[in-house]
Amino acid sequence: MRPFTRKPRRSPRSRRGALVVAIGLAPVFAAVAAPPADAASTLRSLAEAQNRYIGTEITGNMVNNATITSLAGTQFDMVTPGNEMKWDTTEPGNGSYNFGPGDNVVSFAQAHNMRVRGHNLVWHAQLPGWVNSLPRNQVQGAMEAHITTEVNHYKGKIYAWDVINEPFNEDGSLRQDAFTNAMGTGYLADAIRTAHNADPNAVLYINDYNIEGENAKSNGLYSLAQSLLSQGVPLGGIGLESHFIVGQVPSSMLANMQRFAALGLDVAVTELDDRIQLPASGSSLQQQANDYATVVKDCLAVTRCPGVSQWGVGDADSWIPGTFPGYGAASMYDNNYQPKPAYNATATALGGPPATSGGPVHAVGAGKCLDVPNSTTTAGTQVQIRDCSGGSNQTFTHSSSGALSVYNGGDCLDASSRGTSAGTKVIIWPCNGQANQQWTVNADGTVTGAQSRLCLDVTGGSTANGALVELWTCTGRSNQQWTLG
Template identity: 70%
Template sequence: MTPLYPRLRQRRSRFGALAAGLAVTVAGTSLLALVAASSAQAATPLRTLAEAQGRYFGTALTVADLSNTGETTIANAQFDMVTPGNEMKWDTTEPSSGRFNFGPGDQIASYAASHNMRVRGHNLVWHAQLPSWVSNLPANQVQGAMDAHITTEVNHYKGKIYAWDVVNEPFNGDGSFVNDAFYKAMGSNYFAEALRTAHAADPDAKLYINDYNIEGQNAKSNALYNLAKSLLSQGVPLGGIGFESHFIVGQVPSDFRANMQRFADLGLDVAVTELDDRMQLPASSSGLQQQATDYGNITKDCLAVSRCVGVSQWGVDDANSWIDGTFPGYGAATMYDRNFQPKPAYNSTVTALGGSSTTTPPPSGGGALHAVGAGKCLDVPNSSTTAGTQLQIWDCNGQANQSWTRTSSGQLTVFSGSSQLCMDAYNNQTSPGTKVEVWSCNGGANQQWSVNSNGTVTSTQSGLCLDVTGASTANGALAELWTCNGGSNQQWTLS
């Protein structure tokens, strides 16, 4: 990974209206109740499970996220720690010398307090998102500016911050120091100066150095380890190390646990601070399962290290993650999909924390899939059993070509025995307008569907909604995937 990412700076605003409207019955059980239970909340939320283990489970939010009800519904239920995405960084809090702006950060802190969450302050000293006036200072003025900034900001939030990322991402990949304004002016002495200044302003806050690509034992993590030992030997109030943990599926270092343990053995807390686990798009079923394995193992690694205090995911859901806009061709990096539905990674995390995973997707069962706007049923034309037949809507008739079964693996099947076919997004395509067809069941991600509590049926692979083309109500109108928009032609009931 590279440091070229804007930390939740450019995020698409996407509202997931959690409106009622799905009245589905599967084998006599309300699917609405099942889906609602498995979407934003588990029977036991992550925060509760983590707290029972003496840990926390957190997320990152920006001010814009606070008005996104899809995100806050999940955050309120699941997380007990909040990291501000941008609102406490230097370019926001002190954009010009001596002129402070704490309004955005105050909104995050107020939200956290009102939802019984703690706050990880992020961050005080970082070479990125640093106003140009700091970088342009004469070298003999940098320490004074740094000390004043830290003192003012930490004093402002005194008593409201659990921990501060005092120094953020100070190392290059080879273990050398980033040659930023602070290092140029003070050399490596700026670490001790920053930490002591923050401690003087708020002695109760835990003080961290936070970095990425330090999860395994390598040149970068070795350099940080040696720095931490040196600081502690000088009596510097370093309290913890933050492992950002921006992973690619299947590439979590096998020595992550051992690496955290060696820092913990120095007497430091350790934390997973910015977890996500990206994969190439479109997401595949195997990718989602590997992501679940990764999330479960990361959680277990934290639990196995007594001084690992918690895990924070960087963001809430795939639609609002920074990954898509930063790593072209990659995404699907969180525990929640683009429609705020939990993914296999959510269930593996719940299990790792000692809970019982939710049933996602709901149990087997089914019936006719009614198009609410048209008052008709999703239909395989002429009862065709030919793979590639595009679906349509037609007057409901109770026949086998209109009877859909929701399987425990997330498929929607039609017919039975050797004739069984699955609802399929044509050719693994993920763009609006992709036709929805029947195809031989193969377990692919383009055959995985979420039946949601807001009345939509979405492709797990693309996040797009099952849609009646042109909002037509006529017999023979074709089914396709389209951007979710709340229209009646995207509302379905399965009964």
């Protein structure tokens, strides 16, 4: 069983730690993500072409961050508020409601033509103290009033509600909390019926973690779902949170989704992230890309999977580093909101164009190939030219996002230390999607750095094996001429 603790309430202050977690050893800098130039290749457009959505989570001051909102509004078409609709925010005092924070998220979504997933109505955590202090005979009334008031407030603005959040223990038994203590198992049906009465058009979910594959916990939920449906309870869907450790997406996830769908339920991936032990290596980022692609493909294979939502927009706002020390880099975008290999894999899984096939990068003037010395994978190694061998250390892939990657996407061609001056070393570094790893192949045969606008150059115009490659002011000379493939 994967180690897991619940997602804590996050604030701008609690996210601060995440902001200093960098991929590898590269320093952090502020940058606005560069979405694909072709709007048809955005994640949301690709998902919509598959009759699916692709979502994200926004909470706290994220809604006021122009970098985050621009990226989220461009790439995603569903938003989940991280904390703004939970009980301790919406009803901090008995009968005293505060919908302002949630309204801000809804307004953002409406301005960007995004749907909203309501999260959540009944959860054992983030409950205000007054709920836990109620006499048992008053809990049901308080729960029904809370659900009715909140769902009525957002009626017509919410696509789906996580009515019940994380109700199960790992062995498949129900948690003991204020609601089970007062109402037993009956609280689940009562909560869902109450939400349905307030908004009959919203899809009503039970949402939980560690239920992605077939195991004791998902078996318990499956039995509960069968029971609720047999009672005519208007349960509409199951939410698979999908907080994974890289390389540990369950092999039974597709089969598990299919069995819930066979009950007539929607099965959504609601909080996807895929945490990596830091510093993230090229191979772990590639495995993360594979994991994201697997989850998306599983969803596409299940007719009743309406979509996939990532928890957070980028690594900088992720809850992972603050909860799992030593782990991070869990999303499709890095700390600077630049796309990572997981972004490209997700786009391709959704039907976008795959990365260009790998092949050699020929140095025209020298008649040699771009080469990683001695086939090393050591980050920071300066690349060179050498007689063409066809080896993996000379096989580069130019992706749709502009990366030139080697070793099956594990490492990328990189302007050292994000240098933008003539003479900057061109090195290999774990792929992270940042601007200093994006390259434009021009019609005149030059290859320019997206950040520096300088040309890929063989130092001194050398034609010798081992001549080093750097950035230099574009001159059009043969030592700056390259062909791919």
